[in-house]
Amino acid sequence: MNDPFIVALDFPTLEEAKTFLQSFPNKSLFLKVGMELYYQEGPAIIHYLKEQGHRIFLDLKLHDIPNTVKRAMQGLARLGVDLVNVHAAGGTRMMEAALEGLEAGTPNGARRPYCIAVTQLTSTSEQMLHNELWIDRPLEETVLHYASLAKKSGLDGVVCSAKEVPLIRKHCGEAFLTVTPGIRFADDEKNDQVRVVTPYEARKLGASFIVVGRSITRAENSVAAYKRLQQEWKGEEKE
Template structure:
């Protein structure tokens, strides 16, 4: 994965909306995220088309199933040419190792396998809900650290986490272990369904490797201008 990408979450209902959004960015090579809504509506052609347009693709399906099922699913996803994929760390070590096995088996000849990162705790999760609904007795932060350590032991490339836990993960597991962080907002924005949020400047100072931004860019009056503003905040005014 390139250094410090800003990944745009394509939270659209279909490819017609995606193509309309991307048109003003013609000539730019973006890093974009395809989530469940878009992929389940449009299928693999979503990834093929985005790669055809020259963009890197984060396919965020958060696989969580028995190891053999995840292995077979990842083998199929690796053939799409995506650059980054996700599993749920809660699926356990055997499942995460199986995910890597599937990616290695399915990647087209001559290409590198997609990076694989594990979702720890969703950025919409609050500690009280984690304890009462997931019955996890440790703190939310310790739960995230545990999942991150498990992901690294399993051979994964990194984790999806909030900015609140990222610096601790980097300290514990090293700078080479990727931290991909959603829930990034400018200071004046509505947090919507995100609970554990941070600004892009904070994310940069914490050493986070990649941030994911959706609605603040795709719903902006001028998405290209909004993207430029976010990139300056994320990478510094000199960018």
């Protein structure tokens, strides 16, 4: 999984997703399929995208009792996706069960999907963490704790803000994946994200992968926006 760009395919239907992908003929992308699209289209969307040669991050953020997560992951592994995730808040036993399910469901001779854990959503602010979730530890400390639990459980990495990557790298190692949403061009609206950075900043902070949605999918020219993403990641167009 060398390509660091994951495009969030946040559309409600397969037809809208197809329309967007028509702008990228004969190009293999790393695509994020989230709840909005998967819950409407089901496994058929994954089969279609894999047939087109795309890699898939199936972003369902599983969070349930260990046995339920294990059985769900066993089924998801059969889809041939490349990356899946859970909520670290489910605890170590649940994360271990997720891996057990993936191992059991992966076809012989295939590599199991990478599994990462959501630490705190990039829409979560320090104020929300304390006042609504009743977590009294600092946000950064909470994220690191969840990342450490994920590594202890055997997961491959975490979903976090790029701002938290250096701390996670320091404590969890360079090989531990950091998948970072909340990526915006400098002239974009933040929308419902709070802890956001630009592509160039994410690279400087050491992110393994960046997840980019509306900056590309809602752009007037999605291909040009994708090229801009590549340029900014390389530092060729600094803000």
